[in-house]
Amino acid sequence: EVQLVESGGGLVQPGGSLRLSCAASGFTFSDFDMHWVRQGTGKGLEWVSGITFTGDTYYPGSVKGRFTISRENAKNSLYLQMNSLRAEDTAVYFCARLSRGYYDLNYWGQGTLVTVSS
């Protein structure tokens, strides 16, 4: 059974940093592209970053230069380093696996809440 479990969320001050982790199990982690998606309270889904199985990374303009996605295949783990955090980064952060073939997110974690506030 595929499982994705996020951790590392919490309360951080504006300008601060936080590192999220996503532990994967039930599949060959090194074979799949992985992504982070966030959702502010009462808001829609926003893509945050992606990393290919070969390690290429990409980001939307809203987080580029502040967030860094990485992976450690030996530990079946995905990470999101978030720096220079702003109030508008407050959200639940989900990790998700990209399917092969149709480029959809077919498995999601339960999410971890990040709150940026003084």
Added chain:
Amino acid sequence: EIVLTQSPGTLSLSPGERATLSCRASQSVSNNYLTWYQQKPGQAPRRLIYGASNRATGIPDRFSGSGSGTDFTLTISRLEPEDFAVYYCQQYGSSPPGITFGQGTRLEIK
């Protein structure tokens, strides 16, 4: 960058009725790689339809997807109480690479 626009923003219907949700893309979606998700409060999104018209494993056959190019539709033939939720469409772009979501359609009980 492709923008996905969903309509309506909110759809009020009764159980047993038919629901039709729309997702329009600003440019043609590559290979019709258009996905629909359902999300209930406090839960992660759940994939319903991928590749515009393929039902995901375990999804009831009252859910169907159609469309191509820039216009896509999610249809729920007869609404069950558990279908009232928020629905999102999503596409994957290669230039620039990334994922785009529509803003969502809230399906509420009338």
